[in-house]
Amino acid sequence: MTALELFVAAPPGLEDEVAREAREAGFAGVGTTNGGVTLTGGWPDVWRANLELRCASRVLVRIGTFRVVHLAQLDKLSRKLPWAEFLRPDVPVKVDAVCRRSKLYHAGAVAQRIGTAIHEELAAPVSNDASVRVFVRVEDNICTVSVDTSGELLHKRGFKEAVAKAPLRETLAALFLRSCGYRSSEPVLDPMCGSGTFIVEAAEMAAGLKPGRARQFAFEQLAGFDPKSWKAMKMAPDTARLPFRFYGSDRDNGAIRASMANAKRAGIAEYVTFSKTDIGDIAPPDGPPGLVIVNPPYGARIGNLKALYGVYHTLGQSLRDRFSGWRVGLITSEDKLARATRLPFGRPGRPVDHGGIKIRLYQTKLLS
Numbered sequence: 514m515t516a517l518e519l520f521v522a523a524p525p526g527l528e529d530e531v532a533r534e535a536r537e538a539g540f541a542g543v544g545t546t547n548g549g550v551t552l553t554g555g556w557p558d559v560w561r562a563n564l565e566l567r568c569a570s571r572v573l574v575r576i577g578t579f580r581v582v583h584l585a586q587l588d589k590l591s592r593k594l595p596w597a598e599f600l601r602p603d604v605p606v607k608v609d610a611v612c613r614r615s616k617l618y619h620a621g622a623v624a625q626r627i628g629t630a631i632h633e634e635l636a637a638p639v640s641n642d643a644s645v646r647v648f649v650r651v652e653d654n655i656c657t658v659s660v661d662t663s664g665e666l667l668h669k670r671g672f673k674e675a676v677a678k679a680p681l682r683e684t685l686a687a688l689f690l691r692s693c694g695y696r697s698s699e700p701v702l703d704p705m706c707g708s709g710t711f712i713v714e715a716a717e718m719a720a721g722l723k724p725g726r727a728r729q730f731a732f733e734q735l736a737g738f739d740p741k742s743w744k745a746m747k748m749a750p751d752t753a754r755l756p757f758r759f760y761g762s763d764r765d766n767g768a769i770r771a772s773m774a775n776a777k778r779a780g781i782a783e784y785v786t787f788s789k790t791d792i793g794d795i796a797p798p799d800g801p802p803g804l805v806i807v808n809p810p811y812g813a814r815i816g817n818l819k820a821l822y823g824v825y826h827t828l829g830q831s832l833r834d835r836f837s838g839w840r841v842g843l844i845t846s847e848d849k850l851a852r853a854t855r856l857p858f859g860r861p862g863r864p865v866d867h868g869g870i871k872i873r874l875y876q877t878k879l880l881s
Protein backbone atom coordinates (compact mmCIF):
# COMPACT_ATOMS: atom_id res chain seq x y z
CA MET A 514 0.00 0.00 0.00
CA THR A 515 1.28 3.51 -0.78
CA ALA A 516 2.13 5.65 2.23
CA LEU A 517 -0.57 7.94 3.55
CA GLU A 518 0.09 11.65 4.01
CA LEU A 519 -0.83 12.74 7.53
CA PHE A 520 -1.37 16.31 8.67
CA VAL A 521 -1.10 16.81 12.42
CA ALA A 522 -2.75 20.10 13.36
CA ALA A 523 -0.85 22.11 15.98
CA PRO A 524 -1.47 25.39 17.79
CA PRO A 525 0.04 28.08 15.49
CA GLY A 526 3.41 29.14 16.92
CA LEU A 527 4.15 25.71 18.42
CA GLU A 528 4.52 23.63 15.25
CA ASP A 529 8.25 23.01 15.87
CA GLU A 530 7.58 21.49 19.31
CA VAL A 531 4.90 19.18 17.82
CA ALA A 532 7.40 18.15 15.12
CA ARG A 533 10.01 17.36 17.81
CA GLU A 534 7.47 15.26 19.68
CA ALA A 535 6.59 13.37 16.47
CA ARG A 536 10.28 12.71 15.71
CA GLU A 537 10.95 11.50 19.26
CA ALA A 538 7.94 9.18 18.94
CA GLY A 539 9.53 7.62 15.84
CA PHE A 540 7.21 8.91 13.08
CA ALA A 541 8.58 9.13 9.54
CA GLY A 542 8.78 12.01 7.08
CA VAL A 543 8.23 14.72 9.71
CA GLY A 544 8.06 18.27 8.34
CA THR A 545 6.54 21.52 9.59
CA THR A 546 4.08 23.77 7.84
CA ASN A 547 1.76 26.60 8.90
CA GLY A 548 -0.58 25.31 11.60
CA GLY A 549 0.74 21.79 11.69
CA VAL A 550 3.17 19.00 11.00
CA THR A 551 3.24 16.58 8.08
CA LEU A 552 4.10 12.88 8.47
CA THR A 553 3.94 9.80 6.29
CA GLY A 554 2.88 6.30 7.24
CA GLY A 555 0.21 3.63 7.11
CA TRP A 556 -3.08 3.28 9.01
CA PRO A 557 -1.34 2.02 12.19
CA ASP A 558 0.67 5.27 12.19
CA VAL A 559 -2.59 7.24 11.95
CA TRP A 560 -3.97 5.39 14.98
CA ARG A 561 -0.71 5.77 16.89
CA ALA A 562 -0.47 9.51 16.15
CA ASN A 563 -3.95 9.96 17.64
CA LEU A 564 -3.16 7.72 20.59
CA GLU A 565 0.31 8.98 21.54
CA LEU A 566 0.96 12.56 20.40
CA ARG A 567 0.22 14.73 23.43
CA CYS A 568 0.71 18.02 21.65
CA ALA A 569 -1.39 17.44 18.50
CA SER A 570 -4.84 19.04 18.11
CA ARG A 571 -6.11 16.62 15.45
CA VAL A 572 -4.83 14.23 12.77
CA LEU A 573 -6.02 14.43 9.16
CA VAL A 574 -5.20 12.06 6.30
CA ARG A 575 -5.01 13.42 2.79
CA ILE A 576 -7.35 11.78 0.27
CA GLY A 577 -6.23 13.81 -2.75
CA THR A 578 -5.08 17.13 -4.17
CA PHE A 579 -5.84 18.67 -7.55
CA ARG A 580 -6.02 22.02 -9.32
CA VAL A 581 -9.53 23.30 -9.89
CA VAL A 582 -10.98 26.50 -11.36
CA HIS A 583 -14.68 25.72 -11.95
CA LEU A 584 -17.41 23.57 -10.43
CA ALA A 585 -17.78 21.18 -13.38
CA GLN A 586 -14.08 20.35 -13.02
CA LEU A 587 -14.55 19.85 -9.26
CA ASP A 588 -17.44 17.43 -10.01
CA LYS A 589 -15.31 15.42 -12.39
CA LEU A 590 -12.08 15.29 -10.38
CA SER A 591 -13.72 14.62 -7.00
CA ARG A 592 -15.38 11.50 -8.43
CA LYS A 593 -11.95 10.08 -9.21
CA LEU A 594 -10.74 10.23 -5.62
CA PRO A 595 -10.21 6.83 -3.92
CA TRP A 596 -13.13 7.29 -1.49
CA ALA A 597 -13.46 3.58 -0.71
CA GLU A 598 -9.90 3.49 0.71
CA PHE A 599 -10.94 5.97 3.39
CA LEU A 600 -14.72 6.01 3.93
CA ARG A 601 -17.29 3.30 4.53
CA PRO A 602 -20.55 3.13 2.56
CA ASP A 603 -22.51 2.50 5.79
CA VAL A 604 -21.10 5.44 7.79
CA PRO A 605 -22.53 8.97 7.31
CA VAL A 606 -20.11 11.75 6.38
CA LYS A 607 -20.15 15.53 6.83
CA VAL A 608 -18.23 17.74 4.40
CA ASP A 609 -16.67 21.06 5.55
CA ALA A 610 -15.12 23.36 2.94
CA VAL A 611 -13.13 26.60 2.95
CA CYS A 612 -12.08 28.65 -0.11
CA ARG A 613 -9.26 31.18 -0.18
CA ARG A 614 -7.79 33.25 -3.05
CA SER A 615 -9.44 30.96 -5.63
CA LYS A 616 -11.82 31.08 -8.59
CA LEU A 617 -14.08 28.78 -6.59
CA TYR A 618 -15.16 31.07 -3.76
CA HIS A 619 -18.45 29.58 -2.56
CA ALA A 620 -17.51 27.11 0.18
CA GLY A 621 -21.11 25.84 0.47
CA ALA A 622 -21.22 24.91 -3.22
CA VAL A 623 -17.82 23.16 -2.97
CA ALA A 624 -18.97 21.14 0.07
CA GLN A 625 -22.20 20.21 -1.67
CA ARG A 626 -20.40 18.98 -4.85
CA ILE A 627 -17.95 16.89 -2.83
CA GLY A 628 -20.84 15.47 -0.81
CA THR A 629 -22.63 14.48 -4.00
CA ALA A 630 -19.47 12.79 -5.33
CA ILE A 631 -19.10 10.78 -2.09
CA HIS A 632 -22.75 9.79 -2.14
CA GLU A 633 -22.83 8.81 -5.81
CA GLU A 634 -19.45 7.06 -5.95
CA LEU A 635 -19.57 5.26 -2.60
CA ALA A 636 -23.25 5.38 -1.59
CA ALA A 637 -22.25 6.81 1.82
CA PRO A 638 -24.94 9.06 3.31
CA VAL A 639 -23.98 12.74 3.67
CA SER A 640 -25.35 14.38 6.81
CA ASN A 641 -24.61 17.50 8.84
CA ASP A 642 -24.76 15.46 12.06
CA ALA A 643 -22.21 12.86 10.94
CA SER A 644 -19.24 12.26 13.21
CA VAL A 645 -16.90 11.41 10.29
CA ARG A 646 -15.80 14.60 8.58
CA VAL A 647 -14.18 15.33 5.24
CA PHE A 648 -12.30 18.66 5.09
CA VAL A 649 -11.95 20.41 1.73
CA ARG A 650 -9.61 23.36 1.33
CA VAL A 651 -9.45 25.31 -1.93
CA GLU A 652 -6.49 27.67 -1.74
CA ASP A 653 -4.89 29.42 -4.74
CA ASN A 654 -7.03 27.13 -6.96
CA ILE A 655 -5.56 23.96 -5.40
CA CYS A 656 -8.17 21.70 -3.82
CA THR A 657 -6.99 19.50 -0.93
CA VAL A 658 -9.40 16.86 0.37
CA SER A 659 -8.70 15.19 3.73
CA VAL A 660 -10.50 12.99 6.19
CA ASP A 661 -10.43 13.80 9.90
CA THR A 662 -9.27 10.74 11.84
CA SER A 663 -9.58 12.23 15.35
CA GLY A 664 -13.21 13.25 15.83
CA GLU A 665 -13.32 15.36 18.97
CA LEU A 666 -10.20 17.50 19.33
CA LEU A 667 -7.31 15.63 20.92
CA HIS A 668 -7.10 17.76 24.06
CA LYS A 669 -10.24 15.88 25.11
CA ARG A 670 -8.34 13.06 26.78
CA GLY A 671 -11.44 11.70 28.43
CA PHE A 672 -10.46 12.26 32.07
CA LYS A 673 -11.22 15.93 32.71
CA GLU A 674 -14.80 16.16 33.89
CA ALA A 675 -14.07 18.52 36.75
CA VAL A 676 -13.04 21.98 35.58
CA ALA A 677 -11.95 25.00 37.68
CA LYS A 678 -11.60 28.55 36.31
CA ALA A 679 -9.96 29.19 32.91
CA PRO A 680 -8.45 25.73 32.32
CA LEU A 681 -5.71 25.21 29.76
CA ARG A 682 -6.19 22.65 27.03
CA GLU A 683 -4.23 19.48 27.77
CA THR A 684 -2.46 19.77 24.41
CA LEU A 685 -1.22 23.27 25.29
CA ALA A 686 -0.18 22.13 28.77
CA ALA A 687 1.86 19.29 27.23
CA LEU A 688 3.42 21.72 24.73
CA PHE A 689 4.46 24.15 27.46
CA LEU A 690 5.85 21.33 29.62
CA ARG A 691 7.93 20.11 26.68
CA SER A 692 9.02 23.68 25.83
CA CYS A 693 10.35 23.93 29.42
CA GLY A 694 12.50 20.87 28.70
CA TYR A 695 10.34 18.54 30.80
CA ARG A 696 11.05 14.95 29.73
CA SER A 697 9.51 13.01 32.63
CA SER A 698 12.58 12.85 34.84
CA GLU A 699 12.02 15.45 37.56
CA PRO A 700 9.32 16.64 39.97
CA VAL A 701 6.87 19.26 38.72
CA LEU A 702 5.02 21.79 40.88
CA ASP A 703 2.14 24.06 39.85
CA PRO A 704 1.27 26.54 42.63
CA MET A 705 -1.91 27.82 40.86
CA CYS A 706 -3.06 24.48 39.57
CA GLY A 707 -6.76 25.17 38.81
CA SER A 708 -8.14 21.84 37.58
CA GLY A 709 -4.66 20.27 37.68
CA THR A 710 -3.98 20.18 33.95
CA PHE A 711 -0.16 20.57 34.14
CA ILE A 712 0.20 18.14 37.02
CA VAL A 713 -1.95 15.42 35.48
CA GLU A 714 -0.19 15.78 32.09
CA ALA A 715 3.28 15.69 33.68
CA ALA A 716 2.45 12.65 35.84
CA GLU A 717 0.87 10.78 32.91
CA MET A 718 3.97 11.44 30.79
CA ALA A 719 6.24 10.12 33.54
CA ALA A 720 4.03 7.07 34.09
CA GLY A 721 4.16 6.25 30.34
CA LEU A 722 0.38 6.54 29.93
CA LYS A 723 -0.89 7.18 26.41
CA PRO A 724 -3.01 10.35 26.23
CA GLY A 725 -5.68 8.80 23.99
CA ARG A 726 -6.12 5.58 25.97
CA ALA A 727 -9.57 6.49 27.34
CA ARG A 728 -11.37 7.95 24.35
CA GLN A 729 -12.79 7.11 20.97
CA PHE A 730 -11.58 8.35 17.59
CA ALA A 731 -13.17 8.97 14.21
CA PHE A 732 -10.76 6.48 12.58
CA GLU A 733 -12.68 3.68 14.32
CA GLN A 734 -15.43 4.36 11.75
CA LEU A 735 -13.20 4.59 8.68
CA ALA A 736 -12.27 1.98 6.09
CA GLY A 737 -9.00 0.25 6.93
CA PHE A 738 -9.75 0.12 10.65
CA ASP A 739 -8.72 -3.13 12.31
CA PRO A 740 -10.19 -3.38 15.85
CA LYS A 741 -7.87 -6.23 16.84
CA SER A 742 -4.63 -4.44 15.96
CA TRP A 743 -5.97 -1.24 17.53
CA LYS A 744 -6.75 -3.04 20.78
CA ALA A 745 -3.22 -4.44 20.87
CA MET A 746 -1.74 -0.97 20.23
CA LYS A 747 -3.85 0.62 22.95
CA MET A 748 -2.96 -1.88 25.67
CA ALA A 749 -1.39 0.20 28.39
CA PRO A 750 2.02 -0.87 29.67
CA ASP A 751 2.25 -1.27 33.46
CA THR A 752 2.67 2.16 34.93
CA ALA A 753 6.19 2.70 36.14
CA ARG A 754 6.91 3.33 39.83
CA LEU A 755 8.19 6.87 39.81
CA PRO A 756 10.98 8.08 42.09
CA PHE A 757 9.41 11.56 42.40
CA ARG A 758 5.99 13.15 42.76
CA PHE A 759 3.96 15.94 41.16
CA TYR A 760 2.57 18.79 43.26
CA GLY A 761 -0.36 21.11 42.68
CA SER A 762 -1.70 23.82 44.97
CA ASP A 763 -4.29 26.56 44.68
CA ARG A 764 -6.03 28.90 47.11
CA ASP A 765 -9.41 27.65 45.94
CA ASN A 766 -10.98 24.54 47.53
CA GLY A 767 -13.02 23.80 44.41
CA ALA A 768 -9.82 23.75 42.31
CA ILE A 769 -8.21 21.23 44.65
CA ARG A 770 -11.29 18.99 44.54
CA ALA A 771 -11.38 19.22 40.72
CA SER A 772 -7.66 18.41 40.45
CA MET A 773 -7.96 15.36 42.68
CA ALA A 774 -11.00 14.08 40.80
CA ASN A 775 -9.18 14.51 37.46
CA ALA A 776 -6.04 12.79 38.76
CA LYS A 777 -8.11 9.84 39.99
CA ARG A 778 -9.89 9.46 36.68
CA ALA A 779 -6.54 9.63 34.87
CA GLY A 780 -5.19 6.83 37.08
CA ILE A 781 -2.21 8.78 38.45
CA ALA A 782 -3.57 9.78 41.88
CA GLU A 783 -0.80 7.87 43.68
CA TYR A 784 1.88 10.12 42.11
CA VAL A 785 0.33 13.51 42.88
CA THR A 786 -0.24 15.71 45.93
CA PHE A 787 -2.72 18.58 45.84
CA SER A 788 -3.08 21.07 48.70
CA LYS A 789 -4.95 24.29 49.42
CA THR A 790 -2.15 26.86 49.71
CA ASP A 791 -1.91 30.55 48.93
CA ILE A 792 0.89 31.54 46.57
CA GLY A 793 2.57 33.43 49.43
CA ASP A 794 2.95 30.23 51.47
CA ILE A 795 4.25 27.74 48.92
CA ALA A 796 7.40 25.75 49.70
CA PRO A 797 9.42 23.26 47.67
CA PRO A 798 8.89 19.59 48.49
CA ASP A 799 11.74 17.52 49.93
CA GLY A 800 14.02 16.02 47.32
CA PRO A 801 15.75 17.33 44.19
CA PRO A 802 14.66 20.55 42.46
CA GLY A 803 12.59 20.29 39.29
CA LEU A 804 10.20 22.44 37.31
CA VAL A 805 7.70 25.00 38.59
CA ILE A 806 5.13 25.60 35.86
CA VAL A 807 2.36 28.08 36.45
CA ASN A 808 -0.44 29.76 34.56
CA PRO A 809 -1.66 32.54 36.88
CA PRO A 810 -4.88 34.46 36.17
CA TYR A 811 -4.66 37.10 33.39
CA GLY A 812 -6.46 40.41 33.37
CA ALA A 813 -8.54 39.82 30.28
CA ARG A 814 -9.95 36.52 31.42
CA ILE A 815 -10.41 36.41 35.16
CA GLY A 816 -9.69 39.04 37.74
CA ASN A 817 -8.68 42.61 37.35
CA LEU A 818 -5.30 43.52 35.87
CA LYS A 819 -4.28 45.95 38.63
CA ALA A 820 -5.14 43.54 41.44
CA LEU A 821 -3.04 40.93 39.66
CA TYR A 822 0.23 42.85 39.98
CA GLY A 823 0.26 41.97 43.69
CA VAL A 824 -0.40 38.29 42.94
CA TYR A 825 2.46 38.09 40.42
CA HIS A 826 4.75 39.99 42.78
CA THR A 827 4.03 37.53 45.61
CA LEU A 828 4.52 34.55 43.25
CA GLY A 829 7.93 35.90 42.22
CA GLN A 830 8.96 36.55 45.80
CA SER A 831 7.99 33.04 46.99
CA LEU A 832 9.92 31.47 44.12
CA ARG A 833 13.02 33.68 44.55
CA ASP A 834 13.11 33.14 48.31
CA ARG A 835 12.48 29.39 48.49
CA PHE A 836 12.93 27.63 45.14
CA SER A 837 16.66 27.93 44.44
CA GLY A 838 17.79 25.41 41.84
CA TRP A 839 14.30 25.06 40.28
CA ARG A 840 13.44 26.03 36.71
CA VAL A 841 10.36 28.21 36.27
CA GLY A 842 7.94 28.31 33.32
CA LEU A 843 5.27 31.02 33.61
CA ILE A 844 2.46 31.44 31.10
CA THR A 845 0.71 34.78 30.86
CA SER A 846 -0.81 37.20 28.37
CA GLU A 847 0.76 40.34 29.86
CA ASP A 848 4.44 41.17 29.71
CA LYS A 849 3.90 43.69 32.54
CA LEU A 850 2.56 40.93 34.79
CA ALA A 851 5.51 38.64 34.01
CA ARG A 852 7.85 41.52 34.91
CA ALA A 853 5.95 42.13 38.17
CA THR A 854 7.38 38.79 39.44
CA ARG A 855 10.93 40.27 39.19
CA LEU A 856 12.09 36.86 38.05
CA PRO A 857 15.04 36.95 35.61
CA PHE A 858 13.14 35.65 32.55
CA GLY A 859 14.82 35.30 29.17
CA ARG A 860 12.98 36.26 25.97
CA PRO A 861 9.42 34.89 26.04
CA GLY A 862 8.24 32.24 23.58
CA ARG A 863 6.05 32.98 20.56
CA PRO A 864 2.48 34.13 21.26
CA VAL A 865 -0.01 31.26 21.31
CA ASP A 866 -3.78 31.57 21.09
CA HIS A 867 -5.69 30.48 24.21
CA GLY A 868 -9.42 31.05 23.76
CA GLY A 869 -8.83 34.32 21.88
CA ILE A 870 -6.08 35.59 24.21
CA LYS A 871 -2.42 35.55 23.16
CA ILE A 872 -0.30 33.92 25.84
CA ARG A 873 3.46 33.41 26.04
CA LEU A 874 5.82 31.18 27.98
CA TYR A 875 8.44 32.94 30.15
CA GLN A 876 11.32 30.81 31.45
CA THR A 877 14.15 31.10 33.92
CA LYS A 878 16.26 29.03 36.27
CA LEU A 879 16.66 30.15 39.89
CA LEU A 880 20.28 30.08 41.09
CA SER A 881 21.13 27.41 43.66
Ligand SMILES: C[S@@+](CC[C@H](N)C(=O)[O-])C[C@H]1O[C@@H](n2cnc3c(N)ncnc32)[C@H](O)[C@@H]1O
Binds near residue numbers: 704705707768
Ligand atom coordinates in the same frame (compact mmCIF):
# COMPACT_ATOMS: atom_id res chain seq x y z
C1 LIG B 1 -5.72 30.51 35.08
S1 LIG B 1 -6.12 29.53 36.46
C2 LIG B 1 -5.07 28.11 36.27
C3 LIG B 1 -5.66 27.11 35.33
C4 LIG B 1 -4.93 25.82 35.33
N1 LIG B 1 -3.64 25.93 34.66
C5 LIG B 1 -5.81 24.76 34.62
O1 LIG B 1 -5.45 24.34 33.51
O2 LIG B 1 -6.86 24.40 35.14
C6 LIG B 1 -5.37 30.39 37.79
C7 LIG B 1 -5.55 29.76 39.15
O3 LIG B 1 -4.83 30.55 40.09
C8 LIG B 1 -5.52 30.44 41.33
N2 LIG B 1 -5.08 31.56 42.20
C9 LIG B 1 -5.35 32.87 42.06
N3 LIG B 1 -4.77 33.59 43.05
C10 LIG B 1 -4.11 32.71 43.84
C11 LIG B 1 -3.32 32.83 45.02
N4 LIG B 1 -3.10 34.00 45.59
N5 LIG B 1 -2.78 31.71 45.56
C12 LIG B 1 -3.00 30.48 44.98
N6 LIG B 1 -3.76 30.31 43.87
C13 LIG B 1 -4.32 31.40 43.30
C14 LIG B 1 -6.98 30.49 40.95
O4 LIG B 1 -7.80 29.91 41.97
C15 LIG B 1 -7.00 29.70 39.64
O5 LIG B 1 -7.34 28.34 39.88
